[in-house]
Amino acid sequence: MPTTSNKKWNEIREILHKLKDDTLREIHKTVKSGAETSTIGEPSGDIYDQASSERDRELGLLLGDREREKLHSIDEALLRIDEGEYGICEECEEEIPLGRLKAMPFARHCVKCKSDLEKLQAQTRRFEEERAYREIPLGGEEEEA
Numbered sequence: 264m265p266t267t268s269n270k271k272w273n274e275i276r277e278i279l280h281k282l283k284d285d286t287l288r289e290i291h292k293t294v295k296s297g298a299e300t301s302t303i304g305e306p307s308g309d310i311y312d313q314a315s316s317e318r319d320r321e322l323g324l325l326l327g328d329r330e331r332e333k334l335h336s337i338d339e340a341l342l343r344i345d346e347g348e349y350g351i352c353e354e355c356e357e358e359i360p361l362g363r364l365k366a367m368p369f370a371r372h373c374v375k376c377k378s379d380l381e382k383l384q385a386q387t388r389r390f391e392e393e394r395a396y397r398e399i400p401l402g403g404e405e406e407e408a
Contacts, residue, residue: 272344275344278368279340279341279369286333290327333369340369350364352373354372357373359373360373
């Protein structure tokens with residue numbers, strides 16, 4: 264039974280449960296669709312058909328990962344509501360505006376902190392990519408060795 268402090272989150276709780284149901288339904292449709300189109304053990308057509316099938320399978324796996332992440336985020340949000348920690352930014356510990364929570368009910372950060380985190384992630388990703396490119400030897404260097 265919800266405490267008085269989290270009764271105000273009943274609307275958000277309902278939104279989260281609907282999102283969870285919709286996500287589970289999508290996963291079920293994807294799995295069912297994949298099972299119907301599976302050609303395991305059957306010789307497939309030409310190389311283009313095989314490549315297309317492989318691409319579709321990889322896309323299905325990628326979407327499955329994204330959906331699992333979403334379910335995990337929804338479950339975490341429901342747990343935070345139950346524990347009375349919902350609606351507080353994990354970075355700055357300020358209240359997350361209700362409008363943001365209604366738009367993205369599993370949000371863990373306020374808009375400013377989320378923006379800052381995304382900028383930091385982008386900078387880190389760029390740094391890692393630049394470092395990886397620097398480690399790739401140029402064609403001329405290999406030929407001289």
